[in-house]
Amino acid sequence: MQAITQHLPESFLLLFLAITFLQSGLDKIIDWKGNLGWLRGHFAKTPFKNLVPQMLFTVLLAETASGVLSLAGIIELALTGDYSLGYIGAVLGCIALLMLLLGQRIARDYDGARTIVIYLIPTIFLLYLMQA
Template sequence: MNNIASILILVFLAITFLQSSQDKLFNWKDNIDWLKEHFAETPLRNQVPLALVNVLILELISGILCVVGAIEIAVNSGRIYGLYGAIFSCITLIMLLFGQRLAKDYDGARTIVLYFIPSVMAVYWLN
């Protein structure tokens, strides 16, 4: 197991994004209501449902690619799906960070950085 750290980070990202997308799918109305309030004073105030669909799609892509990537590494030491999963994870987190900063939720933005660090590490290791 030469790539155990990469596998662990990919599993971490997969759990993070698949659970988050599952929450968005099954609690859509609650998420929309909360986000409309969260972004009420921003240029995104009228775009919340569309923004949530975009984030949901990116989270699903990120999570699925990370699962496939972890399996690929374990089975044949391949890295391409894991790399794409890590890249999509970074893009998703940057979008979330942008939203949090726009809403002036600096604590929320700080939390996203905690997820961004292992995502960038995965991109570095798998590249």
């Protein structure tokens, strides 16, 4: 537990990622049809229009893996003082967010893209903290 208090910013940011991505992944699983329907409309006039189910599944995997590994990173930090799993979770979180950002930009949803950046900034900051 002392390792968590010594690495409080990392711990909070890992928890932020765990909450964000586990909730998002769970939402995609529970409401797959709703998400798929909305995204088909969102990407209807883009080169991605025929790839929506595959893209949704890919983002679901990246988000869920990021959330699980971020949560595991907190546990690993508490037990061993290391956060290797959390680091991998943060990297996957960045990848997931960049995929989402690309999608929003391709769909010309600039407000949506701006929202993604709000999540990307603390995720990249977490990677910076974990590098030290």
